[in-house]
Amino acid sequence: MRIAVIPGDGIGKDVTAEAVKVLKAVTEVTGRPLELEFLPWSADYYLETGITLPPDGYDMLRNDFDAIFLGALGDPRVKDNRHARDILLGARFELDLYVNYRPVKLLSDALCPLKNRGRKDVNFVVFRENTEGVYVSIGGRFKAGTPDEVAIQEEINTFKGVNRIIRHAFEFATTQALTKVCMADKSNAMQQGHALWQRVYKEVAAEYPGITASHLYIDALAMFLVKDPGQFEVVVTNNLFGDIVTDIGGALQGGLGMAASGNIHPGRTSLFEPVHGSAPPLAGRNIANPMGAILSSALMLETLGRVDEARQIERAVEAALVAGETTVDIGGSRGTTEVGDWVAGEIRDPSERREGT
Ligand code: NAD
Ligand code: IPM
Numbered sequence: 166m167r168i169a170v171i172p173g174d175g176i177g178k179d180v181t182a183e184a185v186k187v188l189k190a191v192t193e194v195t196g197r198p199l200e201l202e203f204l205p206w207s208a209d210y211y212l213e214t215g216i217t218l219p220p221d222g223y224d225m226l227r228n229d230f231d232a233i234f235l236g237a238l239g240d241p242r243v244k245d246n247r248h249a250r251d252i253l254l255g256a257r258f259e260l261d262l263y264v265n266y267r268p269v270k271l272l273s274d275a276l277c278p279l280k281n282r283g284r285k286d287v288n289f290v291v292f293r294e295n296t297e298g299v300y301v302s303i304g305g306r307f308k309a310g311t312p313d314e315v316a317i318q319e320e321i322n323t324f325k326g327v328n329r330i331i332r333h334a335f336e337f338a339t340t341q342a343l344t345k346v347c348m349a350d351k352s353n354a355m356q357q358g359h360a361l362w363q364r365v366y367k368e369v370a371a372e373y374p375g376i377t378a379s380h381l382y383i384d385a386l387a388m389f390l391v392k393d394p395g396q397f398e399v400v401v402t403n404n405l406f407g408d409i410v411t412d413i414g415g416a417l418q419g420g421l422g423m424a425a426s427g428n429i430h431p432g433r434t435s436l437f438e439p440v441h442g443s444a445p446p447l448a449g450r451n452i453a454n455p456m457g458a459i460l461s462s463a464l465m466l467e468t469l470g471r472v473d474e475a476r477q478i479e480r481a482v483e484a485a486l487v488a489g490e491t492t493v494d495i496g497g498s499r500g501t502t503e504v505g506d507w508v509a510g511e512i513r514d515p516s517e518r519r520e521g522t
């Protein structure tokens with residue numbers, strides 16, 4: 166299997182190095198190699214060459230690779246974020262990666278930011294629509310830079326787009342034996358676009374009588390995610406709201422550095438990345454938490470059908486948390502590379518086995 170690896174910018178490079186280390190460890194153990202091809206697309210590459218990605222870039226990703234792993238994109242020198250738009254949002258649009266799958270699973274009670282809550286209370290998934298909404302950048306600026314400026318940014322909601330992500334949420338719940346789906350929108354204020362979400366949600370929910378389908382306005386969802394996250398199993402929402410609530414989800418897992426994601430078109434080449442960004446102040450300092458990236462590599466393996474390898478990675482990450490082999494953002498004292506080394510070492514030689522001998 167061939168994987169395109171795009172470390173990108175800032176801490177994207179730091180955490181990708183650790184995810185790669187862990188991928189190498191697990192594929193060595195199972196004897197099923199992965200062919201990793203590194204692509205230089207990043208702010209540095211754009212500033213040097215004027216190219217964000219080559220003209221055949223999306224075709225190459227789609228046709229030549231089984232999956233894509235991305236660190237993060239974003240650099241203060243690229244003010245308009247053009248390269249991130251072309252590479253990350255471009256891949257989401259052009260490869261039609263309509264499911265943004267963001268599991269929110271607390272792996273250690275000690276990491277829970279909420280009082281008297283723990284692992285049993287933080288275990289749900291968010292499905293974020295990933296190809297529409299305000300992200301399509303339809304609109305424009307009139308009289309830009311003047312006191313008369315008008316800026317328009319349209320939100321696109323199509324039946325096709327809304328239907329497929331809502332259906333995906335219900336199908337996921339069904340296959341995982343879950344019984345609760347919650348859709349969040351802002352249909353009280355956005356009475357056109359979000360009326361479509363209301364209509365489709367009701368129609369699809371009626372096809373799944375075994376699943377309790379609830380609805381919350383997005384502001385209330387944000388509140389309940391903090392107050393009582395244990396009530397959620399599957400959340401489905403639009404592109405922008407999904408972006409925002411999954412940063413809350415990151416915090417519920419102990420910090421943004423813990424959160425993993427997949428940008429998926431079922432059955433096609435998909436892209437996996439941590440939820441966090443390039444965090445420029447942390448870049449290159451061996452302090453970024455690599456767990457979100459490492460867990461994203463597990464999601465990638467799982468989606469490729471290599472479930473046993475995904476589980477090995479998740480087990481090793483949990484062991485690192487138990488052993489306190491973590492970065493400072495989650496209370497440890499190790500560096501990025503030391504955490505990656507520890508997780509890779511745990512995969513090669515699990516501590517349970519070491520204790521047993
Ligand atoms: P960010 O996620 O990069 O960082 C926000 C804060 O979260 C950091 O300052 C840090 O305190 C913490 N954090 C994030 N990841 C961490 C990690 N692995 N370990 C420890 N702490 C971590 O968000 P931002 O500062 O809003 O954005 C920085 C740049 O990243 C921007 O250019 C933005 O557009 C971009 N971005 C890219 C992606 C992506 O490529 N998928 C995602 C989000 C933001
Ligand atoms: C994410 C990021 C991106 C998004 C940015 C970098 C455009 O925040 O993947 O969560 O908003 O989708």
Ligand code: MN
Pocket residue numbers: 408409412440
């Ligand atoms: Mn985000």
